[in-house]
Amino acid sequence: xxxxxxxxxxxxxxxxxxxxxxxxxxxxxxxxxxxxxxxxxxxxxxxxxxxxxxxxxxxxxxxxxxxxxxxxxxxxxxxxxxxxxxxxxxxxxxxxxxxxxxxxxxxxxxxxxxxxxxxxxxxxxxxxxxxxxxxxxxxxxxxxxxxxxxxxxxxxxxxxxxxxxxxxxxxxxxxxxxxxxxxxxxxxxxxxxxxxxxxxxxxxxxxxxxxxxxxxxxxxxxxxxxxxxxxxxxxxxxxxxxxxxxxxxxxxxxxxxxxxxxxxxx
Amino acid sequence: xxxxxxxxxxxxxxxxxxxxxxxxxxxxxxxxxxxxxxxxxxxxxxxxxxxxxxxxxxxxxxxxxxxxxxxxxxxxxxxxxxxxxxxxxxxxxxxxxxxxxxxxxxxxxxxxxxxxxxxxxxxxxxxxxxxxxxxxxxxxxxxxxxxxxxxxxxxxxxxxxxxxxxxxxxxxxxxxxxxxxxxxxxxxxxxxxxxxxxxxxxxxxxxxxxxxxxxxxxxxxxxxxxxxxxxxxxxxxxxxxxxxxxxxxxxxxxxxxxxxxxxxxxxxxxxxxxxxxxxxxxxxxxxxxxxxxxxxxxxxxxxxxxxxxxxxxxxx
Ligand SMILES: Nc1ncnc2c1ncn2[C@@H]1O[C@H](COP(=O)(O)OP(=O)(O)O)[C@@H](O)[C@H]1O
Ligand SMILES: [Mg+2]
Numbered sequence: 001x002x003x004x005x006x007x008x009x010x011x012x013x014x015x016x017x018x019x020x021x022x023x024x025x026x027x028x029x030x031x032x033x034x035x036x037x038x039x040x041x042x043x044x045x046x047x048x049x050x051x052x053x054x055x056x057x058x059x060x061x062x063x064x065x066x067x068x069x070x071x072x073x074x075x076x077x078x079x080x081x082x083x084x085x086x087x088x089x090x091x092x093x094x095x096x097x098x099x100x101x102x103x104x105x106x107x108x109x110x111x112x113x114x115x116x117x118x119x120x121x122x123x124x125x126x127x128x129x130x131x132x133x134x135x136x137x138x139x140x141x142x143x144x145x146x147x148x149x150x151x152x153x154x155x156x157x158x159x160x161x162x163x164x165x166x167x168x169x170x171x172x173x174x175x176x177x178x179x180x181x182x183x184x185x186x187x188x189x190x191x192x193x194x195x196x197x198x199x200x201x202x203x204x205x206x207x208x209x210x211x212x213x214x215x216x217x218x219x220x221x222x223x224x225x226x227x228x229x230x231x232x233x234x235x236x237x238x239x240x241x242x243x244x245x246x247x248x249x250x251x252x253x254x255x256x257x258x259x260x261x262x263x264x265x266x
Numbered sequence: 267x268x269x270x271x272x273x274x275x276x277x278x279x280x281x282x283x284x285x286x287x288x289x290x291x292x293x294x295x296x297x298x299x300x301x302x303x304x305x306x307x308x309x310x311x312x313x314x315x316x317x318x319x320x321x322x323x324x325x326x327x328x329x330x331x332x333x334x335x336x337x338x339x340x341x342x343x344x345x346x347x348x349x350x351x352x353x354x355x356x357x358x359x360x361x362x363x364x365x366x367x368x369x370x371x372x373x374x375x376x377x378x379x380x381x382x383x384x385x386x387x388x389x390x391x392x393x394x395x396x397x398x399x400x401x402x403x404x405x406x407x408x409x410x411x412x413x414x415x416x417x418x419x420x421x422x423x424x425x426x427x428x429x430x431x432x433x434x435x436x437x438x439x440x441x442x443x444x445x446x447x448x449x450x451x452x453x454x455x456x457x458x459x460x461x462x463x464x465x466x467x468x469x470x471x472x473x474x475x476x477x478x479x480x481x482x483x484x485x486x487x488x489x490x491x492x493x494x495x496x497x498x499x500x501x502x503x504x505x506x507x508x509x510x511x512x513x514x515x516x517x518x519x520x521x522x523x524x525x526x527x528x529x530x531x532x533x534x535x536x537x538x539x540x541x542x543x544x545x546x547x548x549x550x551x552x553x554x555x556x557x558x559x560x561x562x563x564x565x566x567x568x569x570x571x572x573x574x575x576x577x578x579x580x581x582x
Binding site: 050051052075076077080081085086088092093094095096097101104105106107108109111113115118119120121123125126128129132168169171172 | 267268269435438439442443444445446447449450453454456457458459460461462463464465471565
């Protein structure tokens, strides 16, 4: 069984079906792209996977070494505890807190003391806080954020805020990382930097990644398989070159972003 | 024992020094019995404000029912110490009142903390009113007439001990993983949930802890003023506490302490202008909020200001 299996997943808002009968799977270790025009339902699908929305119908199953868990409809913090972590299309950092605190908050599940220890400052409290700090510093080192650890998140440049969101998600120790348009609003340099970061975390953390991108070029370059959503329906899936030449996909994008791809074909 | 760090020992010595100085001032009657009432009011208001700050300032849950929890502490402590008039009875009464308030906090918190913003404020206001009406109609609490002749055990020593315990414990809570989880809810609830923070659990935890210390404040109040009735703990009392918290800064413990002292001093000073005193008081509040909408200290602590100076020095 794949790491994640989505079956006949549907989400309706009143009369609007934002995600309609979607099937998809992700194998362990894959880097999967999820593309589609604006309003296709990509973010809604992420919100279903991460417990922000409850599915109208359908199921989401996570297989952790034969231990199968249904994720549909459970709380976001339980989804995170099961091993999914995400970033947001519109950055949702804890803006008025420091870089270090943003990361430490995401690590709070991993702390080994209870409230009385915190209130009365037992030795266990100090030991655990030290350990947490060291782990947080390791993560910041990997993403070269160490020198910014006491900066408020809102004071970071845009590109670094996007990076911090990824680091924060990594701090929950996920097996599957969901990135919602991480390159949105980035210049080509920042996008190149981001591409490196994604490659690095995959290698270093043995991670599976699902990446939403509106812009096709990044996805075509780095993803191993691609799913295409349009009007809430999965209209195509497969290898990048298969998807690129798919008629339905070209139509849904009306040539934008794909112009070079379709040119090559004709 | 890592608690006994150099910094903590210095803090402890400072605390003892403050206690001793005030104790001397009381002994030589520079702080006379009139000012002693102001002193007690300040201590009780700081406990109330710091505990409400945990709920509203740090966790971001707008509560208008803090006086309700205070009244539970007051009545429980009063009833217990009226039956066992001893220091032990008083201490037990205070702690029992605090625990009772915390339990009610959990019971009220679980359903109401699903609500957000204004809706939560209205719901907590309603809950506090229900508590007040219950005390108004119960036989054991003597209805609207209230309880009088409560043994007076609260003195400067006890006020100071409970005040320091409140500040230190709430400060410790905030600077822990649990506290950071609470703060993340204030910052962005959806992001907090997605980072694995069980938001309901931490909201209820903050609410119960806040209620616990409000209960302590109630017990101290009952035992200091030896007379309580339900109307003392009405809506206006909750608003008074909220004013201190907002004025000092939502998310600043030292801000709450300073604002509580400032407002008490101001009230005492304004007593000479009997007629216009509430108008001056209100105008001053409006003026402060216009010039410092984030409150006196914002989310900073007094100690941060020394820290940030040090940091800039190092960098240069
Ligand atoms: N909470 C919601 N309530 C109502 N409609 C929604 C909600 N969330 C998303 N939608 C609608 O669902 C559709 C898909 O949106 P979204 O998933 O954000 O698209 P994408 O991320 O692919 O750009 C849009 O028409 C959007 O307006
Ligand atoms: Mg989107």
